[in-house]
Amino acid sequence: MKPKIFSIIAGIGFAFSGLQSAYAQSAPIKFAGCYDLTKSYGFVTPQIAQAAKDYAKILNQKGGIEGHPVEFLVQDHGNEPQRGIECYEKMKREGAITFDFLSTPVSRAVLPRAMADGQVMLQSLVGRGDAINGDVFKWVFPIGPTYWGQVANDIQFAKNQANGNLKGKKIAFIYPDYPFGQEPIGMLKTLAEKEGFELLLAPHPMPGNDQAAAWTQIRRFNPDWVISWNLSNMHVVASREMKRNGIPMDKYIAVNWFNEVDINNIGPENAKGLKRGTNVVGGQDHPLIQQIIKDLYDKGQGSGDRKHLNDVYYNTGLAIYASVFEGARLAIKQYGWPLTPEKMKKGLESLKNFDAGGLIAPVTVTAKDHGGGGKTRVDMWDGKKWVSQTDWISSYPDVIKQIVDKESAEFAKGSK
Template sequence: MKLKLSTLAAAAALTAAGLIPAAAQETVKFALCYDITKVYSFVTPQVAQAARDYATLLNTKGGIEGKQIEVIVQDHGNEPQRGIECYEKLKREGVMVFDFLSTPVSRAVLPRITKDGNIMMQSLAGRGDAVDGEVFKNVFPVGPTYWGQAANDVEYIKIKSGGSLKGKKIAFLYVDYPFGQEPIGILKTIAAKEGFDLQLFPYPLPGNDQASAWTQMRRFNPDWIISWSLANMHVIASREMKRNGIPIDKYIAVNWFNEVDIKNIGPDAAKGLKRGTNVAGGQGHPIFQEIIKEVYDKGKGAGDRKHLDDVYYNTGLAMYAIAFEGARLALKQGGWPLTPEKMKAGLESIKDFDANGLMAPMTVTAKDHGGGGKTRIEMWDGTKWVPETQWIAGFTDEVWKVVKEQSAEYAKQDAAK
């Protein structure tokens, strides 16, 4: 079909006026409004680097359904207002898919995303109830939410306890702000069902002073410790465990625990420590090998090669394998141009996708934007991470019960505005 000259002229005029950004007509854009400089700077450079490297690899192969990928990275410093500013700026530039990798910023931008109908990728951050696609129609926390991760940690403890948690003592250690507080509700729900003794041990930002929490923990004498901490907070926790005579093999870290933390604790001192994870580590994965050969060996890498040895780089690859797959399905099903509605449909078409073994298989539907919420527990054996479980999703009924309760409350409050 040929377009009339008047139609082409009108489109050109709109593009010139900035109402239809020219680049938006040519590329598939993804906005990474990240905290590059403050709280999350221990992880965001690796994740952003992986996203850009994977985009470079795919672009050498023709992009996504023939369209080139553009990954835009901008710093918000974990400040909600700056996150909003990043969103508004890039929205005007034609971006429709956003990722904030920050619970406070994701929560702050959510009302605008909802109003505008754009897409928020929210893996490993943000509201746990956002997996409810019937309420949060444009939010995709594909991968394990903090609620799901915490539930899976308890499932692991139940397995190790012979199938019963009655009488067990589980401590929840967390940095006392939204990220750390996120799993509390689901942990209390599971504790009431399973009959274990749950005690909460918060400590304040920036996380350097954990002494009081660990002194109280020593008195509690837990069987297991689930920790929602970040970066050096884990290192400080390991020192406090030693000081208080608490064995490190009781410690199960959230996924934000990497090889740098192991080095800072000491590989031998960290032996027995555990973490929940959402991705396979190491550089053996086919995507990884292609990136090394086609991107880094040809001088096209987006950052330092040292980050390739970091599990957070793998995490970024997994996150953007999902996002790019959603865009591929969107364009395959709906054609060009890409719209938020098509992107939504594409993401909701993902089925049994694991990026060739990079992560647990994901199936996303209109009802479940989380993809199944599977993780596995790994243990540091002194030299490497050893899987303690297969990919598991525990207490899914309890998790979804809380999801539905809180998403219904959100929908009620949103309707009242």
């Protein structure tokens, strides 16, 4: 039987030893969100934090995690690595058990420090693709698809559409020319050589308002598909440039950072045919979201603007912390209180076929694999709603493993 999202709530009745004090029974579990709330990622981090806080409130209404209240601590790092390090140190002093940064440059800056300290660092949907190697990155958990895995799944989708043969096909990759956008390039080059398709790299400068040169280059290339690692308003700019250059919208496959706000800004009808890779189910139909609406927002107790509940980024926050909170529950249940970083690490490594009640693709995390499987699917906007184009898939595992082993070995060698 698949673990359900409510297993966290259902497991709250665990009996503690009589030797534990009343204080220990009620000591909180703190999770740290050091986020960019003001600069590059302000379009997504408020929804992620709001979801985590709402979920913590729901759990606390039911008695917390194994009898312990949940606290979600948030501080802005402005997408600046040094401020991210300062936030990490502050949250560590405050007793946080996990640390989440939601920024590739900040995650990369903090990672060596967290590794040296033996602190659990979350890295879902950002950061180093090779961090799924639990043998090397013992304290880092990129649970869910890395950018390497996600772009590999996009290529698999294109291959399926070409009846299993990409030879002679053309794929353009448009991206902001900074670490987040550059992350999938090595995987794309490897797959281009393996599958025989022609790859065009089309970078554009930050903050992404000027994409004219990149799209002119893409028009001349005349691709079969355009894989986009754009963010937020960059997608809107891209849609205008596609129209100007006569490039059909149905060739566009966006990274997971594409939401309902972007659809509205492009125009629901104009966006028809556009596709995105995703790791989480959208909409408000999931039972946990319905419970949050009923128990929090209908009573004026939500952690943010109600409109965000219809945003896939909110669902992404729930998905991330469903896995993290379940890992904490497993850690306490299996290894007892107090919850230490080592126990939290083992708890996350105990996740097995966890799908958050159908909110995400099933993830299984082990001591060797901290990614959980890397499954995504491709959805298409039909003018009114998102329609799934694939099942949850995890493609090219052999290629990903080769790159992960190579990159992580270089990291291990350099860190000695």
